[in-house]
Amino acid sequence: MTLTCASLIEKYTDIWRDATVHPFLQQCQAGTIQLSQFNTWLVQDYLFAVECARMLARLVGVAPSDHLDILLSGLVSIKDELQWFQRNAATRNLDLNTQPQPTCREYCHLMASAGQQPYAVQAVAIWAIEAAYNQAWRKHSPMPEPYTEFGDRWGNSNFSAYVDELARQADAAIAVADKTQHQAAEAFFLDIARLERDFWQMAYQG
Numbered sequence: 001m002t003l004t005c006a007s008l009i010e011k012y013t014d015i016w017r018d019a020t021v022h023p024f025l026q027q028c029q030a031g032t033i034q035l036s037q038f039n040t041w042l043v044q045d046y047l048f049a050v051e052c053a054r055m056l057a058r059l060v061g062v063a064p065s066d067h068l069d070i071l072l073s074g075l076v077s078i079k080d081e082l083q084w085f086q087r088n089a090a091t092r093n094l095d096l097n098t099q100p101q102p103t104c105r106e107y108c109h110l111m112a113s114a115g116q117q118p119y120a121v122q123a124v125a126i127w128a129i130e131a132a133y134n135q136a137w138r139k140h141s142p143m144p145e146p147y148t149e150f151g152d153r154w155g156n157s158n159f160s161a162y163v164d165e166l167a168r169q170a171d172a173a174i175a176v177a178d179k180t181q182h183q184a185a186e187a188f189f190l191d192i193a194r195l196e197r198d199f200w201q202m203a204y205q206g
């Protein structure tokens, strides 16, 4: 089977479901999530997003020029998103100057390590990270207040279109990559799916 972003989701249906369906999200939707659980997620996801911005910036350094437009639009969104996290944390009196928990730290290390990979592998990895979030929030939408803005941020159709573009670019890069790169891309996909599940679980444990 030709390796594509869609084929990875198809091959690993159960793993992908566990990455995108979790009691944390279900209880946000039911309005029963505890404040400490939600706040843990918010702070740790901010720390994660900072490292994701660095990963995306490294990708800009190695991407073919016709892939830059999409990647740069992602960087602009992250700029906005980091400020949004900061505003949200201030409203909730949360300190963003916090240590990452082990799962967050492991995920950040994985993103840093992607920098040593060829462009095609990095392109699959960034797609998987963004696609997991897009699908997770979409699968649990609509979110009631006060979580509506969170669901809208990552479940909205503009963000879905961005994720589709990332998949298209990753597919184009992987189509001309060798077997070693295919294997590395698949390994990153699996690590990302596992860490997405663990990240929800980390927040759930408060």
Ligand SMILES: Cc1ncc(C[n+]2csc(CCO)c2C)c(N)n1
Binding pocket: 045, 048, 049, 052, 053, 074, 077, 078, 081, 129, 130, 132, 133, 154, 196, 199
């Ligand atoms: C655990 C976790 N996984 C994926 C994302 C998705 N994501 C990472 S940075 C960013 C900003 C705009 O592209 C988005 C949406 C996340 N936030 N947290």
